[in-house]
Amino acid sequence: MVYYPQIKIAPSILAADYSKLAEELIDVEKRGVDLMHIDIMDGHFVPNITIGPGIVRTIKKVTSLPLDVHLMIEDPYKYIPEFIDSGADIINFHVEVFLEDTGLNIKNLVKTYQSVKGIRTALTINPPTKVECFREILSTIDLDFILIMSVNPGFGGQSFINDVLDKVRILREDLQFKGDIQIDGGINASTAESAVEAGCNILVAGTYIFGASDRTEAINSLKNVKRRKQ
Numbered sequence: 001m002v003y004y005p006q007i008k009i010a011p012s013i014l015a016a017d018y019s020k021l022a023e024e025l026i027d028v029e030k031r032g033v034d035l036m037h038i039d040i041m042d043g044h045f046v047p048n049i050t051i052g053p054g055i056v057r058t059i060k061k062v063t064s065l066p067l068d069v070h071l072m073i074e075d076p077y078k079y080i081p082e083f084i085d086s087g088a089d090i091i092n093f094h095v096e097v098f099l100e101d102t103g104l105n106i107k108n109l110v111k112t113y114q115s116v117k118g119i120r121t122a123l124t125i126n127p128p129t130k131v132e133c134f135r136e137i138l139s140t141i142d143l144d145f146i147l148i149m150s151v152n153p154g155f156g157g158q159s160f161i162n163d164v165l166d167k168v169r170i171l172r173e174d175l176q177f178k179g180d181i182q183i184d185g186g187i188n189a190s191t192a193e194s195a196v197e198a199g200c201n202i203l204v205a206g207t208y209i210f211g212a213s214d215r216t217e218a219i220n221s222l223k224n225v226k227r228r229k230q
């Protein structure tokens, strides 16, 4: 049977109250989450702008949890060194950046992947993008972390797109991918169950955790999602 790694919870701080960000981070950390998911948006790759490396550096001082930095930016290669220097523990960038009219620019993707030195790297795929590009990627680089977007990136609070779970099944079953599969967008206790059933093991949740009247209950409801049989 395929082995699916342990379930981890990554609150997306996009849904936190930025006027008291330090308190918000400490609050979810003490309630037992595993990673801090930080959404970086440049207003080009997605139609929204969030924060840059300076704030990531500040966040690093507040939490001891690994920082999972999700780069929704047009030029990850240019900014990766700054985010690593700011304290990122995981750098997450999108395959769409390398999709050209002629197909996937694997050379540039590999160059960007190799520029992430000393920390983990994840590759992210948007809902409309076909998962088949991972055949070439997985046969070229030793990737052990994939992020499946379950909403179109740019904003929190959107509804989960169930069809993306087919990609997870293809990764697990056809491509025999045994690393971490993270899912991001519209996660709550019910969508998390379907995602874990399909083979995801890292759950990003913004609105569901930060907007909950009882955050501990929300976090536990994700942690207790039934794991797929091994």
Ligand code: DX5
Pocket (backbone or CB within 6 Å): 012, 014, 015, 037, 039, 070, 151, 152, 153, 154, 155, 156, 157, 158, 184, 185, 186, 187, 204, 205, 206, 207, 208
């Ligand atoms: C969307 C971001 C997500 C988002 C998730 O572009 O990548 O991390 O904040 O938010 P919810 O959980 O509210 O869908």
Ligand code: ZN
Pocket (backbone or CB within 6 Å): 012, 037, 038, 039, 070, 184, 204
């Ligand atoms: Zn994200």
